[in-house]
Amino acid sequence: MRLKTVIRQLCNFKGFIITGCRICKQEKGIFTFEARKGSRGICSGCGKKFPSYDRLPVRFFEFIPFWGLKCFFEYSMRRVNCSSCGIKVEKVPWGDGKNNITIHFRWFLADWAKLLSWKTVAERYRTCWDTVRRAVEFAVSYGLEHRSPDGVDAIGVDEIQWKKGHKYLTVVYQLNGSARRLLWVGRDRTIKSFNSFFDEMEKAQNGFCHGIRFLCSDMWKAYIKVAAKRLPGVIHILDRFHIMQKFSKAIDKIRAEEARKLRKEGTPPVLKHSRWCFLKRPSNLTDKERFKLKDLLKMNIGVIRAYLLKEQFQLFWEYKSPPWARKFLDTWCDKANRSRLQPMKDISMMLQRHRDLILNWFKAKKQYNSGIVEGLNYKINTMVRKAFGYRSYEVIETALYHQLGDLPEPQFEHQFW
Template identity: 50%
Template sequence: MLLKTILNRVAPQKGFVYGRVTLTTEGERPALEVEIEPRRGSRPVCSGCHRKRPGYDRLPPRRFEFVPLWQVAVLFVYAMRRVDCPKCGVVVEEVPWGDGKNHLTVAYRWFLAGWARRLSWQEVASAFHTTWEAVYRAVDHAVAWGLQRRSLSGIEALGVDEVQWQRGHNYLTLVYQIDAGARRLLWVGLDRTEESLRGFFRMLSDEAKASIRYLCSDMWKPYLNVLAREASGAIHVLDRFHIMQAMNEAIDEVRAEEARRLKREGYEPVLKHARWCLLKRPENLTKKQTVKLAELVKYNLRSVRSYLLREDFQRFWTYQYSGWAGRFLREWCARTMRSRIEPMKKVARTLRGHEALILNWFKARGTISAGVAEGLNNKVKLTTRRAYGFRTFHAVQIALYHSLGDLPEPEFTHKFC
């Protein structure tokens, strides 16, 4: 079968025909050069107004890189025509396989973008003998195309969270759709300020805002302020994961301080190797950790009392009615405030200040899953860890949209990836 026959089957070009194919061995890699000519009698299309116009002249031949065949580069060679457009003037024609001054064909950009969802960008560049910059431009093209055509209507549940990016206190604000039938990344904002989250709501229409019924977030004050203003009619739930994470951080702080005190005062180092015994749930402990925990609870340690307070709080999530749950929450906070363990008292004060939002969990139970947002966050961290060379916000932004945005893609005669 001739290469022209394959190309006509998988990548037909309306208004153009494939011509002579030659194998060149110049440079580091062999390449198949495929000449393209306008179909006889066809008129060029203006790249400005997208209408057929009379031709003006032709430019020197250009090479467009197509999807490689058997690791051999495939290059389309075509002398672009210029058109004499009464509206746009003398401009270069529009061709179906490429756009602008980009030397990559549209099909090859989508091919690279498809692989960039599976591998790191550097691995894609190495596998297909191209550059990191070419893969970056391919993903940028795919994301821009998808963002222009995605639908933001009918969103009922939103999850808002932040992840650390790069070194230091650099954060990204992430907004997810966490409906039961649609889970995707909707927004990536730089930093975790009110302004960064407001950027998402400025993008939504009034109709889209009105359809939001549930919100899920952590206790970060700027997020709470924006959500209260922009989606006041929605039920706002504080994320269960972040509540328990705050307790674990308090327990770890108590354990570290107490371990240092015991060592300083010459006591037996009973808290050595005890960190995960106190942080993990009992059902997730190994046999060795279970034995260690059973030994620890015999001591009247602040770390153990903090652990027992956290385990007692787990009963909160088992209540069926918010009234009884609220009563339990207030009693738990009162007991914690009497414990004289400052990190746990800080958690209790935080829970008291957000009691209404915490109790909203019972109104939304069974409707949304806060764990979905945390699962997406883990995928975000995986994407950023794989991101060799992501030094700019725009690069990490398009990588996250590409991996987690569930963006639409065009229909092709043949899908290469």
Template identity: 50%
Template sequence: MTNDYKLFLGRWARRLSWSETAQVFRTSWDTVYRAVSYMVEYGLKHRSLEGITQLGIDEIAVFKGHKYLTMVYQLNAGVRRLLWCGSDRKTDTLLTFFKEFGQERCDRIEYLCTDMWAPFLDAIRQCAPKALNILDRFHIMKKFGEAIDQIRREEHKAFKAEGESVLEKARWALLKRPENLTENQTARLADLLKLNIQSVKAYLLREDFQRFWEFKNASVAGRFLDSWCKRTMRTKLEPMKKVAKMLQNHKPLIMNWFAAKGTLSSGAVEGLNLKAKLTMRKAFGFRSTGSLKIALYHTLGKLPDPPGTHGFS
């Protein structure tokens, strides 16, 4: 297989799934894999790692049995891409990235956007202590949603045992943001808000906390966070109390949101994660973590293509 043909197949494999590419051009999945591998190997060797000042770090589940890939993204405006991915989500996993990235580049990192996974925070403290570590807003609010849903499930079960259907079809009305509700969900939420039940109390606590992200002054925001946590800890909503404790334990990192406000786009990491999951579906047929990494670099790495003598694509 010539390098030009590898380039041809590899470019098509960005547009179609690997299986579709193989079918359309009457070749095998393995041939497409070799073509993509050739492009990725070249791209990783010739990409630029200069000017990287913002990183996003997260993990995605792959295969079955609690297997993960650690994903490191560049988040600089206009250059959002996958920089690195590694097996597992341990401290050593992320330390491997920082070692390969080099201490000089680590010292230039200004902002890091992460969730609250302790092994990641530990690696960052070791290798990029000068960077401002910002806890991702999406992951924080996801914890609120999980707490509300746990309360709703338990309360729904209790109502059902008494033969009542108070929380039927209430899940998405309570979990989604008001502006994203359908007409029927909006009507359902309006009915729920008339009730003095635990699920609604948890929902109202979350909606109240949303104000935190709108404050312009960090000191005012900090006082609001403390007040919200105190009010929540006085309730009987155990899952929400766990959220309050989480916020208190990570307050310094959460408050970094205000130091970087307007610099990092909320949800940037989750947006890239969604593209990664789509890539995994498109590359259906990969048999190992290694081939999965190649698919992710190929689609999300914004890698330079090898030179070619023919304009096939």
């Protein structure tokens, strides 16, 4: 089978024929394309066919490499005389505009970039990092244009730190149904950021906000404010994952402080290597950690008291009826207030302040699973950390949509990847 037969059979390039193919210095494969005799070119402005006007110098379009050969299509573009657009360069099925990378190669790179780092993809397919970046950008902009925000009825919003020095992103994801995807990424975590999400979605689909029944968020003020205004009838939930995250932070603070104090007093370092004993759920502890925790629990120190308060609070999530949950919450807060531990008192205050939104968890409990929030938050954080090297906001935005947006892709006659 000849190489050009392979290409001809895999791609539907109607109106064009491959007249030759050659290998250059053992590193490049070049396929020469010509327009079929008598065929008319397609105007790149309006998509209609018109007679040729003239021909431009030969151009090379990079195609998917194979067997260690970089591959190129060689073709001299026609200009057509369009009755409405004037003299226009024709549209070819493998490329668009001034881009010298074929559409096939771009989708090919973008697809690999979901599995491997952009750098590795570039090295593997004999191209540069920036070509991979542009390929991913191309895939993302196609996907965003062709996706439908239909059927979104539960969303979650989160703030993610992407750079040192209080650089944050706002991310919004869809939580309902089978489509758990990233819907939107924006700069900062301000009122303006969250508002732009609603503006953009409403623009894409009229009545987007009316379709939403649940919103999950953490306690960030800007989000709570915007949500109250834009989604008035919606059940707003401060979810379990974000609240328990606050507990972990508080315990970590108490432990670090106490360890420092004990060290100063010259007491044996009982708290050394104890961090994960307090942060993990008891069922996730290793044997070693379990024994260590058992020993520590006999001591009357602040971090132990805080730990026990946290474990007690886990019971809160087991309640079924909101009034009983509320009662439990109040009792717990009383206890925390008497604990003489400032970080725990802070949590108690926070819980009281947001009591209604927290109790909404019970209203929505049966209808969606908060593990999803945790899962997506974890995925985004890992990705952002990996992408720290990129530095530029645009790159992170593209990478997040690409990995987590579940964006649609076009159908090709042959799937090259």
